Amino acid sequence: MMRFVTVTAIIALVVALASVAFRHPEPQLLGFNEFSYTDSGQSSLLPGTSVTQRVNVQAPNLSRIAFLYSYQGLGGDLAHVTVRSSGALLADTDVVLPATLRPKEPIAWWEANFWDSHARFREVPVKGDPGPQIEVTISLPTSSQPLTLWWTDLTKVDPAFAPGAGSQEDPNKYLAIRTEYGPVQPALLKAPTFLDRLAQTGLPWLPAPAIAVLAMLTLSLTVWVTWLVASSASRENGQRG
Amino acid sequence: MHPSTEPRTSSRRARIYLPVAIVLIATVKGLLWTQLLPPWYGPDEQAHFAYVQELALTGRVPASATHLTDMPPDMDCSTQALGFRSSGPFYARPPFVPGVDPCPKPPLNQGRLPQRLLTPAGTYNPIYYGLAVPFWLAAEATPVEVRLESVRLLSVLLGSAATLFCYLAALWAFGHDRRLAATTALMFTLQPMLSQQTAVVTNDALVLAISGAFAWLWMRTVIRPTGIAWMAVLGGLVGLALLAKHHGALLALLIPLGLLLQVLASPRARTVVRAAAGLLVAASVAAAIAVAGVGIDLLLHGSPLAATPPLAAAHHGWHDYLHVMEADSYRRLYLLLLQGFWGSFAWSSIAFPAVVYMAIAGVYTLAIVGLVVGLGSNKLRREPIVAAVTATALIVVGIFAMDAVEFKLTGGLVIQGRTFLIALTPLAIVLTGGLASLVPSRLGGAAAAAVCVAVLALQLFSWMLIADAIYA
Numbered sequence: 001m002m003r004f005v006t007v008t009a010i011i012a013l014v015v016a017l018a019s020v021a022f023r024h025p026e027p028q029l030l031g032f033n034e035f036s037y038t039d040s041g042q043s044s045l046l047p048g049t050s051v052t053q054r055v056n057v058q059a060p061n062l063s064r065i066a067f068l069y070s071y072q073g074l075g076g077d078l079a080h081v082t083v084r085s086s087g088a089l090l091a092d093t094d095v096v097l098p099a100t101l102r103p104k105e106p107i108a109w110w111e112a113n114f115w116d117s118h119a120r121f122r123e124v125p126v127k128g129d130p131g132p133q134i135e136v137t138i139s140l141p142t143s144s145q146p147l148t149l150w151w152t153d154l155t156k157v158d159p160a161f162a163p164g165a166g167s168q169e170d171p172n173k174y175l176a177i178r179t180e181y182g183p184v185q186p187a188l189l190k191a192p193t194f195l196d197r198l199a200q201t202g203l204p205w206l207p208a209p210a211i212a213v214l215a216m217l218t219l220s221l222t223v224w225v226t227w228l229v230a231s232s233a234s235r236e237n238g239q240r241g
Numbered sequence: 242m243h244p245s246t247e248p249r250t251s252s253r254r255a256r257i258y259l260p261v262a263i264v265l266i267a268t269v270k271g272l273l274w275t276q277l278l279p280p281w282y283g284p285d286e287q288a289h290f291a292y293v294q295e296l297a298l299t300g301r302v303p304a305s306a307t308h309l310t311d312m313p314p315d316m317d318c319s320t321q322a323l324g325f326r327s328s329g330p331f332y333a334r335p336p337f338v339p340g341v342d343p344c345p346k347p348p349l350n351q352g353r354l355p356q357r358l359l360t361p362a363g364t365y366n367p368i369y370y371g372l373a374v375p376f377w378l379a380a381e382a383t384p385v386e387v388r389l390e391s392v393r394l395l396s397v398l399l400g401s402a403a404t405l406f407c408y409l410a411a412l413w414a415f416g417h418d419r420r421l422a423a424t425t426a427l428m429f430t431l432q433p434m435l436s437q438q439t440a441v442v443t444n445d446a447l448v449l450a451i452s453g454a455f456a457w458l459w460m461r462t463v464i465r466p467t468g469i470a471w472m473a474v475l476g477g478l479v480g481l482a483l484l485a486k487h488h489g490a491l492l493a494l495l496i497p498l499g500l501l502l503q504v505l506a507s508p509r510a511r512t513v514v515r516a517a518a519g520l521l522v523a524a525s526v527a528a529a530i531a532v533a534g535v536g537i538d539l540l541l542h543g544s545p546l547a548a549t550p551p552l553a554a555a556h557h558g559w560h561d562y563l564h565v566m567e568a569d570s571y572r573r574l575y576l577l578l579l580q581g582f583w584g585s586f587a588w589s590s591i592a593f594p595a596v597v598y599m600a601i602a603g604v605y606t607l608a609i610v611g612l613v614v615g616l617g618s619n620k621l622r623r624e625p626i627v628a629a630v631t632a633t634a635l636i637v638v639g640i641f642a643m644d645a646v647e648f649k650l651t652g653g654l655v656i657q658g659r660t661f662l663i664a665l666t667p668l669a670i671v672l673t674g675g676l677a678s679l680v681p682s683r684l685g686g687a688a689a690a691a692v693c694v695a696v697l698a699l700q701l702f703s704w705m706l707i708a709d710a711i712y713a
Contacts, residue, residue, distance in 0.1 A: 005687050009694045017701050030713050032338045160321075160344075187709060197712040200339035201279040201323070201386075214273035215704065221266045222697050225259065225427060229420045230690035232255055 006230040010223055021188040028182025028190065031058050034163045035068070035176040039156040042070065042119075043173070044146040050080075050139030051149065052168040053175040057085075057130050061182045065091075065136055066121040068176035070100045073145035079122075082137045085130035095122055097147065119150060121178060136177055150176040255419040260408050263423060267404035267430040267439075270700070271397030274440030277707055279337070280386045281320050282587040283393075283441020284659070287312060288360040290389055290442045293373040295358050297381075302370070302541045305363030314352030315385040318344045335713045349384065362444070366484040366534045367541060369444035389442060396446035400439025403446075404430040406453030407666045413460040414625035414670045424689040425673040429666060431696040433584040433703040434659050447485040449662055451478055455492050456632075456666035459499050463628045466503045466512070469522050472496070476523030480530025488660055491639040495632050496523045502628055557652045562645045565654070573654070578637075581658015584703055589657075591710040593702065604695075608675030615678025626674050629667040636664040 034055070045051055055065070065083060083091035100120055126134075140147055151173040154166050163174050198211050281287055288309045294316075295303050312320070321344055324336030362370075373392045380391035404426055411425035412418075429435065438445040455478040462471055475496055482489025500516035566573055579598040581589070612630065615621035644656040673692060680688045 006690045006694075009691060010697075013694055013698050013701075017698065017705065020702075021705060024709075026709070026713065030335055032335060032341070187705075190713070194708040194712040197339050198276060198708070211273065211276050214269055214276065218266060218270045218273055219697075219701075221262055221269065222427065222431070222693065222700075225262050225266065225423055226690050226693040226697070228255060228259060228262075229423055229693060230686050232420050232686065 006226055010226065018188065022186040024187040025184045026187040026190050027063060027180035027184050029059055031179035033161060034178055036152045036157045036161065039153045040150055041153050042148045042150050045138065045140055045149050046146050047140050047144045048142040050137055051175065052135060052137040053177055054165060055134050055136055055177050055179060056164055057132055057134060058179060059181045062126050062130050062179060063182060063184065064123045064125050064180040066123040066178045066180065067138060068119055068121055068150040069097065070119045070148040071097045073099055077144045078141060079147060080139045081124045083124065083126050083134050085134045088128055090126045090128045090130060090134065091124050093124060095124055097122060152176065259419050259423045260405065263408055263426045263430065264401050264405050267401040268397060270430065270436060271400050271440050274436050275390060275393045275397060277704060278437065278441060278587060279323050279711060280389045281323055281325060283437065283443055284588055285361060286442050287316060287320060288362040289444065290392060291316060291358055291360050292362045292370045293377050293392055293442065294353060296367060296370050297374045297377045298354055302367050303358040303360045303363045305361065306359035307361060309361065310359040311355040311357055313355045314347050318346050319385050336711060350382065365444055365486065366538060368484045369447040392442050393440060396439050396441060396443065399446040399450040403439065403450045403453035406457045407669065410457040410460045410666050411670055413464050414629060416622055420686065420689050421673055421677060424692050425669045427693050428669045428673060428696045431700040432665060433699055434582060435662055435665060436700065437586055438659055438662060444486050445659060448482055448489045451482040451485060451489060452492055452663040453666055454478055455482065459495055460625060460628065463499045463502055463624055469519060472519035472523040473526045476526030477530055479527040483531055484534040488640060488643060488663065491636050493527060494635045494639055496520060498631055498635065499628065502624055506624060557649050559645060559649065562648045577656065577658045578661065582661050585658060586703065586707055587711065591706055593706065604672065607679060608672045611675030611678040612671065615674060620678045621674050629670040632667040633664045633671055637661060
């Protein structure tokens with residue numbers, strides 16, 4: 001009985017984690033060095049105004065862009081986003097903005113992670129073949145609440161890591177816009193990318209599959225110890241019974 | 242299965258295989274984490290590694306400062322290539338792309354020494370860094386990332402030792418019940434934050450190994466009153482912990498606690514005298530080692546203690562400390578005791594979803610209920626559990642007291658959730674004992690297995706989060 005429960009629990013655990021990894025959507029590739037989180041700032045986009053940012057395209061198959069915002073209205077308001085490249089319109093759409101938390105709200109206790117509560121990325125699908133640069137414009141309708149947009153402070157960031165030229169409205173601010181490439185797929189299917197990059201940065205004396213071998217060894221040994229723990233108890237209980 | 246009522250596990254498998262398997266898990270998992278976390282992604286890893294490199298190359302210890310200054314050129318280039326920016330910790334996702342090098346790497350064997358290294362790690366005695374030097378030398382003729390990975394292996398070994406000590410401490414706490422001891426040790430080694438701190442270059446790893454050894458011997462003295470020699474060893478471990486990292490000194494609080502529990506268990510004049518003598522010996526040995534450490538600092542550093550970084554204007558009172566906590570709605574307690582303690586990886590930029598920390602808080606609550614039930618119904622042995630609970634509380638309160646003192650001196654809040662890891666062995670005993678007491682005896686094995694599966698889940702989830710955040 002005890003062994004059955006143990007095996008069932010371990011299988012349930014693996015299935016649950018695989019399910020989390022399968023449900024979590026992830027683009028094939030994310031843009032690199034597009035935002036300095038440590039030299040960042042935020043400012044309000046007022047109703048009836050807009051802001052435009054040029055963004056470098058880093059890889060083929062641009063599928064989405066995402067902008068980082070905080071919004072403390074009731075939620076559900078709209079922003080209008082257009083994405084252009086060499087005159088072609090790649091996206092022209094209204095996006096809904098779910099509300100984010102104020103740092104001092106009691107619920108922040110429960111959502112204390114860096115991004116979860118105070119800011120979030122809003123993705124916008126892009127269609128068409130972009131050139132080396134795209135132009136992203138975010139505008140707010142006059143009926144909307146002010147929207148907080150995040151940006152990299154180009155006066156503070158190390159010039160070697162500046163993501164690009166500033167926005168049209170303020171050359172010192174580079175809007176936090178992330179580019180995403182390839183189809184959006186379950187994170188589990190991106191495992192080969194993770195493993196490939198891991199192999200390039202990890203212990204040089206271990207061959208590329210080492211990470212998988214170490215993971216399987218850890219998992220197997222832990223399952224075995226759990227088995228010993230459970231089956232020993234079962235046998236002792238049997239002896240006493 | 243409860244320690245006071247169940248027969249001892251006598252099977253050969255449990256006696257031999259369990260500790261071996263658990264130490265193997267600690268080692269293999271440690272190697273995995275060194276692979277999972279890219280070079281420099283341990284908190285302040287640059288500062289610690291620069292110390293080791295300076296010591297290995299020159300025999301000198303670096304000067305201390307609040308920030309790492311004048312990093313050796315090879316490290317500087319490597320950290321930039323791996324996503325670090327001038328302001329230090331990264332938060333971007335992905336933080337780097339392998340193969341994208343923003344600066345030309347210095348030729349091999351060059352660019353290893355700065356003009357004058359200043360590092361926050363300069364406040365520490367070289368005990369950990371001296372142990373790391375052979376690991377650095379073993380990879381001397383290799384690129385800096387390889388040297389770093391080599392030094393990381395010391396932390397992995399220390400983590401494995403700490404896990405074995407935790408197992409031995411739990412054996413004493415649970416009356417040699419190997420299943421509960423194995424569950425406790427598994428909880429210890431698979432705790433995600435401990436996994437990180439015993440896989441990167443940091444003196445935390447040494448403090449954790451020393452505090453593990455201390456917990457084992459201390460728990461033994463709580464169960465079985467011991468002689469002066471044992472107290473001398475405990476005092477020695479306190480001294481070493483202090484030299485490894487300042488908050489290691491808090492282990493000293495547990496020595497009088499253990500002796501007090503001995504006296505309460507056997508309130509006779511002879512016990513009191515023996516306890517007083519033991520306390521004196523332990524204090525003397527701890528003090529002697531601390532003085533020896535100061536002597537080493539004098540020889541290497543030119544000053545009696547590693548210089549403390551300049552302090553800010555001291556206009557911060559005790560009341561202000563409480564006010565700062567209150568102004569933040571005590572959110573810092575959550576950040577330290579749950580998020581920072583259980584999992585806030587790679588310079589605190591990767592964390593579990595909040596619901597995981599809430600679940601852990603729920604487990605704390607369940608364990609406390611279980612302790613009350615277990616102690617009330619005599620399912621748990623009173624002395625070791627009371628000792629473990631009190632030890633955990635003393636260390637936590639002690640760390641907050643150190644935090645308050647630091648705040649009073651500098652106005653800064655410096656402690657991190659990972660600082661509390663030195664309390665992990667007694668905490669793991671408390672959690673395992675409490676949770677095991679919640680179920681009827683016949684389901685004890687299932688409860689222990691469930692705890693093992695839960696900590697495994699936490700470990701696997703942390704791998705997924707780190708891979709997703711860093712390698713996306």
